[in-house]
Amino acid sequence: MSPVGERRVDEVMRLYAQAWWTRDRDARDVAAMLRSAQPTIGAVTPDDRLVAFVRVLTDFRFKAVVVDLIVDAPHRRAGLGGRLVRAVVEHPALKAVEDVELYCDEDLVPYYASHGFAEPPRTRFMRRSRSRAEGTIPLTAAAKRSADDGSSRRK
Ligand SMILES: CC(C)(COP(=O)(O)OP(=O)(O)OC[C@H]1O[C@@H](n2cnc3c(N)ncnc32)[C@H](O)[C@@H]1OP(=O)(O)O)[C@@H](O)C(=O)NCCC(=O)NCCS
Numbered sequence: 001m002s003p004v005g006e007r008r009v010d011e012v013m014r015l016y017a018q019a020w021w022t023r024d025r026d027a028r029d030v031a032a033m034l035r036s037a038q039p040t041i042g043a044v045t046p047d048d049r050l051v052a053f054v055r056v057l058t059d060f061r062f063k064a065v066v067v068d069l070i071v072d073a074p075h076r077r078a079g080l081g082g083r084l085v086r087a088v089v090e091h092p093a094l095k096a097v098e099d100v101e102l103y104c105d106e107d108l109v110p111y112y113a114s115h116g117f118a119e120p121p122r123t124r125f126m127r128r129s130r131s132r133a134e135g136t137i138p139l140t141a142a143a144k145r146s147a148d149d150g151s152s153r154r155k
Contacts, residue, residue, distance in 0.1 A: 001041055001042070001043055001083065001084070001087045002041070002042060002044065003039070003040055003041065003042070004034060004040040004041065004042035004050065004053060004055075005034055005035075005040075006031050006034040006035050008034070008042065008050050009027055009030055009031045009034055010027075011049065011050035012030055012034065012050065012053055013025075013027050013030060014050075014072075015050065015052070015053050015070045015072060016030065016068075016070070018070060018072070018073055019068070019070050022068060022070070033055075038055060038056060038057055038058065039055065039056040039058065039088075039091055039093055039094065040053070040054070040055045040056075041053070041054050041055070041056075041084055041087045041088065041091070042054075043071075043080050043083065043084065050072075051071065051072040051075045051080065052069075052070065052071040052072060052075065052080045052081065052083075052084055053068065053069075053070055053084075054066060054067075054068060054069040054070075054084045054085070054087075054088060055067055055068050056088055056091070056094065058094060058097060060093060060094065060096065060097065061096055061097060061098070062097065062098050062099065063097065063098070063099050063101065064088070064094050064097040064099070064100045064101070065100075065101050065102060066085070066088050066100065066101070066102040067102070069081060069084060069085070069102075071084075081111075082115065085112075085115045086115070088100065089115075089116070100117075102117065103125050
């Protein structure tokens with residue numbers, strides 16, 4: 001488990017190609033994201049290939065939001081995702097954070113519950129998007145997502 005910097009942008013893009021909400025991102029934007037001071041964690045193979053990635057949006061005191069947890073398809077269901085979630089929770093820079101939060105598909109609720117996350121009462125997740133309103137995703141991207149996973153939502 002180690003921080004993931006800009007030099008791994010191509011490898012992050014390879015993982016981003018495997019998830020419906022990240023696959024349309026631009027490599028230059030992802031490189032800029034990797035340059036930011038927000039925590040990133042990756043799992044690399046002994047021959048130094050990135051096979052799992054997660055990043056965190058945080059103020060380092062009150063909130064930390066876990067985003068873009070993606071494990072390379074051939075490496076799934078071997079505990080890597082769980083190790084990354086634990087690495088976030090135990091991250092030295094996040095020790096003082098009160099709430100570690102995330103949003104996920106319904107299917108993954110039991111998975112995150114098994115890692116100590118619970119749905120807070122009376123809380124709904126909301127979004128105001130700068131580029132695209134919910135429900136007005138460009139037709140080609142929306143069609144591709146529906147075909148891929150039966151979902152037309154954007155994470
Ligand atoms: C979700 C994900 C990160 C899990 O990583 P992983 O390394 O495969 O997970 P672990 O090995 O730690 O845990 C495996 C367990 O997770 C749960 N799980 C994994 N993928 C799941 C899915 N798509 N739906 C429901 N449960 C799932 C199961 O309980 C599974 O146990 P099982 O193999 O005995 O059924 C990985 O499948 C992935 O990258 N998926 C695509 C991207 C994604 O959806 N990320 C989540 C963002 S919120």
